[in-house]
Amino acid sequence: MKRREFILAGAALAATSLLPETPAWARGRKVRLGMIGTGMRGQVLLKELLRRDDVDMVALCDIEPVMLGRATAMAAKAGKPAPRTYGADGDANAWKRLLEQRGLDGVIIATPWELHAPMAIAAMQAKVAVGCEVVAGITLQDHWDVLNTQLQTGTPYMLLENVCYRRDVMAVLQMVRAGLFGELVHLQGGYQHDLRAVKFNDGNPDHPYGSGVEFGPKGWSEARWRTEHSVTRNGELYPSHGIGPCAMYTGINRGNRFTHINAFASKARGLHEYTVAKSGGTTHPSTRVQFKLGDIVTTTLACANGETILLQHDTSLPRPYSLGFRVQGTQGLWMDINHGIHIEGRSPAHEWEDFKAYQDQYEHPLWKQHADTAAGAGHGGMDWFVIHAFVEAxxxxxxxxxxIFDAVTWSAITPLSEQSIGNGFQTLEFPDFTGGLWQQRKPIFAFDGRY
Incomplete structure (x- = not known):
């Protein structure tokens, strides 16, 4: 079967998921959810799920008893029934038993990146809807496999990219729709976040950040698994925070698509210097590791409608946090790093204006409606919104x-950037995961006020 015919057939199959013999997630107004991975990220999302009246958390899985215990304590503190737990015995396949639990409508996957694809695939095959933390897969084949499974089964899949719900990002979406910037020409974003203290610690669950220079089996939390990616891989390892909003603005997969990609990587110095300084010398084994990940990875994407998008991955050097957004069109631009905006004919010539007044004017309906409810949620309220979207949909x-098309398109930037860098910064054609459907698909990231 030709690729396009396969995708169209899969889309038709997905539409049948609402016929009479539907899985539990397609019935009723309350959902029964499980969570695989109750570490520090999982617990942030669990907090938002536990305060909802339309969600029953019925299953939790983690092979770290400390984290599983903390998660069950959260449920008890919230006054909710105790979820069934899996993995306390250290069984790495405990998550498979969770997916067999009867009456499970959906699962939140908040595990190390390399586990996302196999867990999501198994969940969809079991007709359990998936809310997956960012990074849909590791290899390019992972992304095709996740996509094909979703199309074959029709099981809902959502990438839990919270930055798409950031307050200023959503206000800018309103501005783009209103034509404030004119025709879009160029956009920028990225993941510019000093993670040195996240990638190393002393292995103590109570000291997860910056407490030492251990990683791998001797580390804890993200230092146990995430740092290894910096040792063995060189590419744009975490694209969705930056590309998600840029894809929304440019209508990627909905009237537009990525056509080409290339990536460049700088030398790698930051993590080595950090371990030397933190350990007080050069005798610790971590100081002798050869890190492959360039300190600054710059990726450029070309779009079918003529826009260019630049992403930067910058996690190994000292710097303040910034996602580096820039949205530029024929009538002006917005940049988040200086909270500035310039609109031709409205702003003083050659001068920035403060973004706050514009954000207030173009406040997104979702933030108008739910700002008070989201107050206090993780990442400035974004985590409440992304969980709300998954549950309501x-x-x-x-x-x-x-x-699913958004998930694999955004996440596949990683293996494609690795390929580009590995081939001498080669420009590659970007695969069309929609099989041509991007030309007919309409924007559904419209947020009509419900979710």
Missing amino acids: LKARAPMPID
């Missing part, structure tokens, strides 16, 4: 606002 049997 599941209850409504509606398309996921960040769907």
Whole structure:
């Protein structure tokens, strides 16, 4: 079967998921969810799930008893029934037993990156809807496998990219729709976040950040698994925070698509210097590691409608946090790093204006409606919104606002950037995961006020 015919057949199959013999997630107004991975990220999302009246958390899985214990204590503190737990015995396959639990509507996957694809595939095959933390897969084949499984089964899948719900990002989406910037020409974003203290610690669960220079089996939390990616890989390892909003603005997969990609990587110095300084010398084994990940990885994407998008991955050097957004069109631009905006004919010539007044004017309806409820949630409220979107779409049997095509397109930037760098910074054609459907698909990231 030709690729396009396969995808169209899969889309038709997905539409049948709402016929009478539907899985549990397609019935009722309350959902029964499980969570695989109850570490520090999982617990942030669990907090938002536990305070919802339309969610029953019925299953939790983690092979770290400390984290599993903390998660069950959260449920008890919230006054919720105790979820069934899996993995306390250290069984690495405990998550498979969770997916066999009867009556499970959906699962949140918040595990190390390399586990996302196999877990999501198994969940969709079991007709358990998936809310997956960012990074849909590791290899390019992972992304095709996740996509094909979703199309074959029709099981809902959402990438839980919270930055798409950031308050200023959503206000800018309103401005783009209103034509404030004119025709879009160039966009920028990235993941510019000093993670040195995240990638190393002393292995103590109570000291997860910056407490030492251990990683791998001797580390804890992200230092146990994430740092290894900096040792063995060189590419744009975490693209969705930056590309998600840029893809929304440019209508990627909905009237537009990526056509080409290339990537460049700088030398790698930051993690080595950090371990030397933190350990007080050069005798610790971590100081002798040869890190492959360039300190600054710059990726450029070309779009079918003529826009260019630049991403930067910068996690190994000292710097303040910034996602480095820039949205530029024929009538002006917005940049988040200086909280500035310039609109021709409205702003003083050659001068920035403060973004706050514009954000207030173009406040997104979702933030108008839910700002008070989201107050206090993780990442400035973004985590409440992304969980809300997943749950509401599941209850409504509606398309996921960040769907399978978005997930694999955004996440595949990683293996493609690795390939580009490995081939001498070669420009590559970007695969069309929609099989041509991007030309007919309409924007569903419209956020009509429900979710």
